[in-house]
Amino acid sequence: MTTLSFPIIRRPMHPTGVWSWITTIDHKRIGILYGVTAFALFILGGIEALLIRTQLIGPDRDFVSAEVFNQLFTMHGTTMIFLAIMPLGAAFFNFVIPLQIGARDVAFPRLNAFSYWTFLAGAIILNASWFLGGAPNAGWFGYAPITGQAFNPGHGIDFWIIGLQVLGIASLAAAFNFIVTIINMRAPGMTWMRLPLFTWMTFITAILLVLAFPVITVALIELMFDRKFGTNFFFTPAGGNPVLWQHLFWVFGHPEVYILILPAMGIVSEVLPTFSKKPLFGYPTVVLAGALIGFMGWMVWSHHMFTVGLGPIANSVFTITTMAIAVPTGIKIFNWLGTIWKGSLDFRTPMLFALGFIVLFTIGGISGVMHSMASSDAQQQDTYFIIAHIHYVLFSGAIMAIMAGIYYWFPKFSGRMYDERMGKMHFVLMFIGQNLAFFPMHFYGLDGMPRRIYTYDADMGWTALNALSTSGAYLIAFSFFIFIFNMVKSWRKGEKAANDPWDGRTLEWSIPSPPPEHNFDEIPTVHDRDDWWARKRGGVKHGVPVSGGSGEGHAIHMPQPSFWPIVVSIGLLVGAFGLIYNVAVAGIGGGIAMVGIYAWAFEPVNEPDEKQPAHH
Amino acid sequence: MTQQAHSADAHHAEAAPVHTGHPTPGTYFKVAMALTAITALEVVVYFFEWLSYGIIPILVILSLVKFALVAMFYMHLRYDHKLFSTMFVAGLVLALLVAFALLALFKWFI
Amino acid sequence: MAQVTAASHGEHEATTTGLNHRKMLMWAFLGSDCMFFGSLIATYLVYKGKSKAGPFPEDVFSIPVTSVSTFVLLMSSMSMVLAYAALTRGNMKAFRIWLASTVIMGATFLAFQTFEFYEFANHEVVVECNDPDAADWTDLQAKVGSACGSFVAGEETEVTIGEYTVKVFEEDGHAVAETTAGLTPRTNLFGTTFFTLTGFHGAHVTLGVIWLLSLFFFSFRKGGVTPKRNLDVDLAALYWHFVDVVWIVIFTVVYLFGVFQGF
CATH class of the missing domain: 3.40.1840 (Profilin-like)
Structure with a gap:
């Protein structure tokens, strides 16, 4: 074995402190890294939103300039979608999936670390633009030709392009990892129809990611070539067609919204049964509806482009497919209602957030069906009505569900209980705040207020409702102060959590809180859909208690920490800045990444024991 | 992730699906000859101007056959687990559908 | 590449399906890469015949030359699969010969492409x-x-x-x-889409050549590439064949259909 090693730096065998986090390949630690980083970026995106709302609190204000306003809404959208909701989802994938399927880690632990560090690199690139000549300013879907060199000569768009490419690499690596993990690392007896719902939705999300991201990669490459090399993809004088950008973006962009919402649906499908003391109603239907959403998500993208002038046939086709995709979503909602129907409900914070999700997500779904109709959408396109819709599905939908998930799994990942009173206060204030902020948008949207204008005139009649929206935004911000206080305080000195504080159903509750490094002393054998629940109630006669948490005793070989994932990510980071500023620097970045890849390839997953003969 | 390392396991892992006779170098050579012949045919067809638009279906079919030959024999999909075929074909079919939809949206077929 | 052996020292980890993790990852990646090339080819086709100025495909393409480079790439696939077969039989010498010939043919294809790009740019x-x-x-x-x-x-x-x-x-x-009448990526839509599509295919081939070359040199180190660890070669081979099938599509769609106007 030693002949194979590639000794540039000694392997960190037992790192401590900061190094242990930098070199970690433990899925639980990576999950926590993802969660904390993504939450910090969520706060950043939230501050951008507050600045936007402060500007719009009244008519004719000049709190920020029009240009800064453009940068704010672009970065708010990009940050919330790519740097907050997606990686917050990834935090749950990382922490929860191996525990739910009864595995000791993901299939590719080092690739997992690479995903995180590359995500961080992408976040750094995007946000560095603030300090290097201005952030991107063309909206989160960056329509051509406003992103072209002629109309946008600064580096903002370059940061946006390269940042999204790097984030794409991170997401793709993570998605491949989770596809293989879920197919190939399920515990014995964990058949597809016994798979926990969150794992199912993650699986579908990962498939969508793997198929959708190459499309945006191509679109961004084309845009980059237009800007860097003067190609003609979106250059109209040479016959280039900006509508192609819209198509490519939304071919990716619509599956992307399901990438954002499916994990949220998975979380809700875990929380509701647990706090209703009932199995999930219609489990196969919920799975099938999820798969259908994933499939049909590919057939609806042009509903973002109804006003482009695609013609009556295209508009009709996409109207019909868009209306049809509401059906599997509706099926899920009815299944959730069926789950809580006649359950013995326990209104803990996670349950409150999950219930809030159902109510508010349904409102967002209904406004979605309203603009699924091309004729009706012509009135709503690019108004605040659309902003209301996206915030009801992504904030009141995805973020509410993510909050449910954070409270639900907090005892598991921290080993402590959160403060229930503060949790409920957070829920109440956030619930009120978001309705104050987003519900009035329906009205001034339909009244014609366009999105992305940096100010409006006093006699438009939008003043009062805008002030209401802004006060709602401040209320949301306040509710998050409570959340952060609760998290920090509880994580440090909260009451110690039991292994299974919620009387849970899935395998993660069968092991200690927080889980030992190797998760399961013995890999469990699964006999039931809600296996842990059944085992606790004697439903499985041969059920073996899976964990005593003794930890060290067995000769369990966990993968060892590694430097190389972060080295490759640093190479990508340097290379990305090189692509923007200087090709030679890009070469250096590529070189660093190359060294990292070779060293990674030649580094064994775990070092062999000394006593074992190196027989290869 | 390690079955291949143990020869006994390697056999087990590789042989998970039914092996209908391992392909031999002879098979690979025959496939190569078929690929060469089809490519030659494609080029010949290309120079038949009287076929006009008729060469489109001919060339599509010929290149599909080539594609399938490489995927089934050289990439061993014919002998491997069907999950691998599913993964590959899913991407392939979706790419085709999206491409066709885009062409239709750009009034390509009218 | 070495992780396969290394993990074998740890406990035996059976996978749920009995299939290898890395091979499954490779197939998922290839499915994903289909979408990548699908988008590039779709872009090419959407813009086909929409160029405002020449040169057009019929002006620059030389089907006989491209047929030869296509033939070379197809044969490199055969040589790759023979290298893998030799390795599984334990015939290291034959493995190295076939692998080297794959690398040489891949490099030849790249040389053809470089020549072709140069030719087009100075047409x-x-x-x-x-x-x-x-x-x-x-x-x-x-x-x-x-x-x-x-x-x-x-x-x-x-x-x-x-x-x-x-x-x-x-x-x-x-x-x-x-x-x-030179054709560059800036000349017209044809140049833009043609060079981007074939350029990214060429980049895939280049990566494949580097990968195979690494395996070739690594095979001379003791225990570097062994018949038992043929998966390292199997994965590289899958990638190589994929690059080949993409070229099969490009050869037909871009080159042979190149003559049709407005299509």
Whole structure:
């Protein structure tokens, strides 16, 4: 074995402190890294939103300039979608999936670390633009030709392009990892129809990611070539067609919204049964509806482009497919209602957030069906009505569900209980705040207020409702102060959590809180859909208690920490800045990444024991 | 992730699906000859101007056959687990559908 | 690459399906890469025939030359699969020979592509003014030929026709018109989409050549590439064959269909 090693730096065998986090390949630690980083970026995106709302609190204000306003809404959208909701989802994938399927880690632990560090690199690139000549300013879907060199000569768009490419690499690596993990690392007896719902939705999300991201990669490459090399993809004088950008973006962009919402649906499908003391109603239907959403998500993208002038046939086709995709979503909602129907409900914070999700997500779904109709959408396109819709599905939908998930799994990942009173206060204030902020948008949207204008005139009649929206935004911000206080305080000195504080159903509750490094002393054998629940109630006669948490005793070989994932990510980071500023620097970045890849390839997953003969 | 390392396991892992006779170098050579012949045919067809638009279906079919030959024999999909075929074909079919939809949206077929 | 052996020292980890993690990852990646090339090809087709200025495919393509490079790439696939077969039989010598020939053929394909790119970028159009087959001229050739009117025996004249500067001169007693009509990614939509699509395919081939070359050199180290650890080669081979099938599509869709206008 030693002949194979590639000794540039000694392997960190037992790192401590900061190094242990930098070199970690433990899925639980990576999950926590993802969660904390993504939450910090969520706060950043939230501050951008507050600045936007402060500007719009009244008519004719000049709190920020029009240009800064453009940068704010672009970065708010990009940050919330790519740097907050997606990686917050990834935090749950990382922490929860191996525990739910009864595995000791993901299939590719080092690739997992690479995903995180590359995500961080992408976040750094995007946000560095603030300090290097201005952030991107063309909206989160960056329509051509406003992103072209002629109309946008600064580096903002370059940061946006390269940042999204790097984030794409991170997401793709993570998605491949989770596809293989879920197919190939399920515990014995964990058949597809016994798979926990969150794992199912993650699986579908990962498939969508793997198929959708190459499309945006191509679109961004084309845009980059237009800007860097003067190609003609979106250059109209040479016959280039900006509508192609819209198509490519939304071919990716619509599956992307399901990438954002499916994990949220998975979380809700875990929380509701647990706090209703009932199995999930219609489990196969919920799975099938999820798969259908994933499939049909590919057939609806042009509903973002109804006003482009695609013609009556295209508009009709996409109207019909868009209306049809509401059906599997509706099926899920009815299944959730069926789950809580006649359950013995326990209104803990996670349950409150999950219930809030159902109510508010349904409102967002209904406004979605309203603009699924091309004729009706012509009135709503690019108004605040659309902003209301996206915030009801992504904030009141995805973020509410993510909050449910954070409270639900907090005892598991921290080993402590959160403060229930503060949790409920957070829920109440956030619930009120978001309705104050987003519900009035329906009205001034339909009244014609366009999105992305940096100010409006006093006699438009939008003043009062805008002030209401802004006060709602401040209320949301306040509710998050409570959340952060609760998290920090509880994580440090909260009451110690039991292994299974919620009387849970899935395998993660069968092991200690927080889980030992190797998760399961013995890999469990699964006999039931809600296996842990059944085992606790004697439903499985041969059920073996899976964990005593003794930890060290067995000769369990966990993968060892590694430097190389972060080295490759640093190479990508340097290379990305090189692509923007200087090709030679890009070469250096590529070189660093190359060294990292070779060293990674030649580094064994775990070092062999000394006593074992190196027989290869 | 390690079955291949143990020869006994390697056999087990590789042989998970039914092996209908391992392909031999002879098979690979025959496939190569078929690929060469089809490519030659494609080029010949290309120079038949009287076929006009008729060469489109001919060339599509010929290149599909080539594609399938490489995927089934050289990439061993014919002998491997069907999950691998599913993964590959899913991407392939979706790419085709999206491409066709885009062409239709750009009034390509009218 | 070495992780396969290494993990075998740990406890035996059976996978749920009995399939190897890394091989499954490779297939998922190839499915994903289908979408990548699908988007590039779709872009090419959407813009086919939409270029506002020449040169067009029929002006620059040389089907015989590209057929040869296509043949070379197809044969490299055969050589790759034979290398893998040799490795599984334990015949290291044959493995190295076939692997080296795969690398050489891959490099040959890249050389062809470089030549072709260079040729296109400096494309010269030469027409004989009294060509009996003038009826078969492409638009570009006809455009260049229209300069023949300014032919003065024994002299070389320069005429500007549209964006081209055409030289008209006498060669072997015939009047000849000649110009440089280079195709670059900036020239027109055809250049933009053609170079991007084939360029990314070329980048895939380059990566494959580096990968195979690494395996080749690594095979000389003790325990570097062994019949038991054939998966390392299997994965590289899958990637290589995928690059080959993508070229099968590009050869048909871009080159052989290149002649059709408005399609």
